[in-house]
Amino acid sequence: MASFHSSCSFCLFLLIIIFVSFGSDLVEAAYTIPRARSSTVYRPSVWTLAHATFYGDESASSTMGGACGYGNIVTNGYGTNTAALSSTIFSNGYACGQCYQIKCVQSPWCSTGVVTITATNLCPPNWSEDSNNGGWCNPPRTHFDMAKPAFMQIAQWKAGIVPVMYRRVPCARTGGLRFSFQGNGYWLLVYVMNVGGAGDIKGMWVKGTKTAWISMSHNWGASYQAFATLSGQALSFRLTSYTTKQTITAYNVAPANWNLGLTYEANVNFH
Ligand SMILES: *[C@@H]1O[C@H](CO)[C@@H](O)[C@H](O)[C@H]1NC(C)=O
8 A cells, every 4th residue: 555655656746747847848839939039139050061172371361352242351350260152052142241160070181170150252153063073162062162261270171172060150240230331422332241140131221311211232242232322411221130030220320421432330230
């Protein structure tokens, strides 16, 4: 009897454990959906297999002025931990500014490091080379052609090409969004830099002190344009993240006496 009683207590104990786990799952499910929907913080993706090579030399000088339009990537804050993405993941430039962690796997040339790079360039397809022998960036391959200093943190350069695991991670940026102005009196071309969070931009609007919000179209890389006369007006920008779809507004980023060729920093950023 005593043993029956004690085993039954144990059963009850188990039942309570099961109920508590199941109950808390239900509660969590109820809270997870709205929390995920309103979340404005970009979270890392899962690790996925790809390949990596490198381009340029230790100075990374050949990584300047890539297909994202960041110009001098060092003075613009991206450093030499950058990569050119195959067109499959470059997404016509919408991937510009995204951050990836990359580690070498399954090669005797691997070192143990993990490097975080920013997408600053396109690795174009070369259809005169086989996709599995030189045409590493041909679709549908996912490939990172890394700046040599970045590659050397995960593998010996002699490897040439290595298998890697990669994942998207939030971009850690200091300060606000930066807007670099080009164009002319009737055409404002803006390069968006130093984007935190998911790092990428899908849509953009500009507003002068005397205009309504004007939708800007994607030009190339990380640049957006408005065909409008905006000189003499302080400018505000509204941006939507490509990945998270979050929209933020940066008010009065540029003063009324703004100039082409200059870069203006907002006091807001994505996270
Ligand atoms: C494409 O590959 C061919 C064959 O290796 C090479 O001669 C050519 O320079 C490559 N084109 C580009 C744009 O890299």
